[in-house]
Amino acid sequence: MTDVKVECVRGNIASQPDVDAVVNAANASLLPGSGVAGAIHDAAGPGLAEECRSLAPIHPGQAVISSGHSLPNDHVIHCLGPVYGVDEPSEELLADCYRNALLLADRKGLASVAFPAISTGVFGYPIAEAARVAVRSVINVRPTLTSVRLVRFVLFSEQDLSEFRDAIEAYG
Structure with missing residues (x-):
């Protein structure tokens, strides 16, 4: 199906109460860290780290799911993205994160x-x-989705939001 809405907003990934799952830009051990992982773990509480112990380690491009704990979301999908210039092929591994999370x-x-x-x-x-x-990956997997109807990119800065808007305009 192609009736999947793709949107982007500026905001905090840990404050998206109207979605079923937020995606964590995780580290391989799925433990709290800085950035997105820190924000999600802080908002979810210590139960998230406890649950993640049995799901780790994960590899670049892989996605695993946990409950949302104290987040307003039922689930957290954890993806390990590639380290740019280290994990190769980085474009394929990054695309795998989005595809595997959506599937x-x-x-x-x-x-x-x-x-x-x-x-x-x-x-x-x-x-x-x-x-x-990211946008190409979502657009490519969109026709295969049967339950997912909304994909939101939550960007931290105005520049990030602008880049994602441009990508949606080009590929969406």
């Missing part, structure tokens, strides 16, 4: 998913390139 959400019957800009923080992926990879 996992769809298998679980979820209707909505919110993504951060995976790998663009401490992992160093250039935002313009990351936006193009």
Whole structure:
């Protein structure tokens, strides 16, 4: 189906109460960290780290799902994005994050998913390139989705939001 809405907003990934799952730009051990992982773990509470112990480690491009704990979302989907210039092929691994997260959400019957800009923080992926990879990945998997009806990109800065808007305009 192609009636899946793709949108982008500026905001906090840990404050998206109207979606079924938020995506964590996780580290391999799925433990609290900085950036997105820190914000999600802080908002979810210590139960998230406890649940994640049995799900780790994960590899670049992989997605796993947990409950949302104290978040307003039922689920957190954890993805390990590639470290830019280290994990290769970085474009394919980044695309795998978005594709695998959406396919996992769809298998679980979820209707909505919110993504951060995976790998663009401490992992160093250039935002313009990351936006193009993310949007293309979502657009490519969209026709196969049966339950997911909303994909939201939640961006931290005005520049990130602009890059994702440009990518949606180009590919969406």
